Amino acid sequence: MTPPRKQPVPRAVTATVPVAVAALLAAAGPAAAGPVTHGTAPARPAAAGAPGAGDPYFPLAGNGGYDVSHYDLTLRYDPAARHLDATAVLTARATARLTRFDLDLKGLKVTGVSVDHVKASYRRDGQELVVTPRTALRPGHRFQVAVTYSGTPGPVTDPDGSPDGWIPTDDGAFVAGEPQGAMTWFPANNHPLDKASYDFTLTVPQGHTAVANGVLLGSRTAHGRTTYRWRQSEPMAAYLATATIGKFRVEQFTTRGGIRVYNAVDPREAKAAAPVVRQLPAVLDWESGLFGPYPFRAAGAIVDHAPDVGYALETQTRPLYDAAPDLSTLVHESAHQWFGDSVSLTRWQDIWLNEGFATYAEWLYTEQHGGDSAQQEFDALYARPATDRLWAFPPGDPGSGENIFDTPVYARGAMTLHELRRAVGDRAFFRILRAWATDHRGGHGTTAQFTALAERISGKDLGTLMRTWLETAGKPAAP
Numbered sequence: 001m002t003p004p005r006k007q008p009v010p011r012a013v014t015a016t017v018p019v020a021v022a023a024l025l026a027a028a029g030p031a032a033a034g035p036v037t038h039g040t041a042p043a044r045p046a047a048a049g050a051p052g053a054g055d056p057y058f059p060l061a062g063n064g065g066y067d068v069s070h071y072d073l074t075l076r077y078d079p080a081a082r083h084l085d086a087t088a089v090l091t092a093r094a095t096a097r098l099t100r101f102d103l104d105l106k107g108l109k110v111t112g113v114s115v116d117h118v119k120a121s122y123r124r125d126g127q128e129l130v131v132t133p134r135t136a137l138r139p140g141h142r143f144q145v146a147v148t149y150s151g152t153p154g155p156v157t158d159p160d161g162s163p164d165g166w167i168p169t170d171d172g173a174f175v176a177g178e179p180q181g182a183m184t185w186f187p188a189n190n191h192p193l194d195k196a197s198y199d200f201t202l203t204v205p206q207g208h209t210a211v212a213n214g215v216l217l218g219s220r221t222a223h224g225r226t227t228y229r230w231r232q233s234e235p236m237a238a239y240l241a242t243a244t245i246g247k248f249r250v251e252q253f254t255t256r257g258g259i260r261v262y263n264a265v266d267p268r269e270a271k272a273a274a275p276v277v278r279q280l281p282a283v284l285d286w287e288s289g290l291f292g293p294y295p296f297r298a299a300g301a302i303v304d305h306a307p308d309v310g311y312a313l314e315t316q317t318r319p320l321y322d323a324a325p326d327l328s329t330l331v332h333e334s335a336h337q338w339f340g341d342s343v344s345l346t347r348w349q350d351i352w353l354n355e356g357f358a359t360y361a362e363w364l365y366t367e368q369h370g371g372d373s374a375q376q377e378f379d380a381l382y383a384r385p386a387t388d389r390l391w392a393f394p395p396g397d398p399g400s401g402e403n404i405f406d407t408p409v410y411a412r413g414a415m416t417l418h419e420l421r422r423a424v425g426d427r428a429f430f431r432i433l434r435a436w437a438t439d440h441r442g443g444h445g446t447t448a449q450f451t452a453l454a455e456r457i458s459g460k461d462l463g464t465l466m467r468t469w470l471e472t473a474g475k476p477a478a479p
Helices: 023-026 267-277 278-293 327-334 354-369 374-382 407-424 428-438 447-458 463-471
Strands: 068-080 083-094 101-104 109-115 121-125 128-134 142-151 156-157 163-169 172-176 196-205 209-212 217-221 223-235 244-246 248-256 260-265 297-303
Touching: 109 121, 121 297, 128 142, 209 260, 217 260, 223 374, 223 407, 248 327, 260 267, 260 278, 267 297, 278 297, 278 327, 278 354, 278 428, 327 354, 354 374, 354 407, 374 407, 407 428, 407 447, 407 463, 428 447, 447 463
Parallel strands: 068 196, 260 297
Antiparallel strands: 068 083, 083 142, 101 128, 109 142, 121 128, 156 163, 163 172, 172 244, 196 223, 209 244, 217 223, 248 260
16 A cells, blocks of 8 residues: 555655666575465464454454355446445355354445355344354355345545545545455455455446456446456455446556556546556566566556545555556555565554565665665665654554554665665575565465564574564664
């Protein structure tokens, strides 16, 4: 995510571009092996049927007792009436004996729930949809839960005051789910720990376009409505799903590397967006050279006209922009496809693993394309006084959901990576970045795992450095 109000300081003066990273990677050889985590990441499991996954920042996010493997979402939306009719079918596996379980769903009217095609009882409890199947689900049982629902979806307000979820626009909806918003438009196990594949069937009035994640399987128009079918095959956290609707100009093509690109741009943003969006294939190629192969089979951009939103989001395979982005924002959201989307969080406290990495990708791009060096970016930030917001809290421990998208997570998170780079040298540093994205591809990671990987590849004890920059309050001593 790149909220404009939370961007780092402006660029400093131009510097000489350092040694090419590609050569360093070639000389470094294969990345060191590390622990791999796929599917649900190792963590203390929530209790069976618990209404939350145990995240201290968002206690009711996610649920206990099951793991979702697939979502099949069928939505019909009328932008004029702002009305949604929908069915969600979740395929899941019970991880404990379940006499009841929760789904995250805020607002909207539920009209029916079934488990394994048998009618189930249900009740609402705030943002929880509490489901009681006819018979208890045994551990290991694979089951399907189907929910039919309707109503007028709208956003939630995050702890930092920003809107999140289904955000109506003048021609449709800007659908951005980080960190809580997935529950505003579909029932979910809404925590990054539980990733799944997705199918979307989205029906909108003819003349509107409905854009989701992954690959467009096809579209069909009949009786004044168009239905779009999308498939996201690779695992995805619920907050990264989108079903953005509007009147878009669409372009589709396949890159030389076989990535299927789908761009949807609001005509009001088209002129400003074109010079940046056309650079997406080159940006992905550059990032693939640094971080390893692009982790998905589809890519693209959704450039909406949503002046009341105030941020862009790394929706998986197809980042979502509230207006025409600048190049730094495109680089940032594209980098998230590796750091945040493919390699996901186990808890929101570790958000620097997403935002610090994507911000440092901006610095690297500028450094390697004739602009400021990462050292100059670091120095400009470090020059800020100890009273500046940058030093308000450590990025590895923001303290609450209110702070997870604030300046220290982005800028001081990137500064942490630069200090790591200085400590281990470029050769080891770029091996670390690539190994992190490769070893945890499609899964999850923690700060402790990243530190262990960095120590293993560099052969250095990095505990003090990481504690100082990630966990210690205040401005660190001069490096």
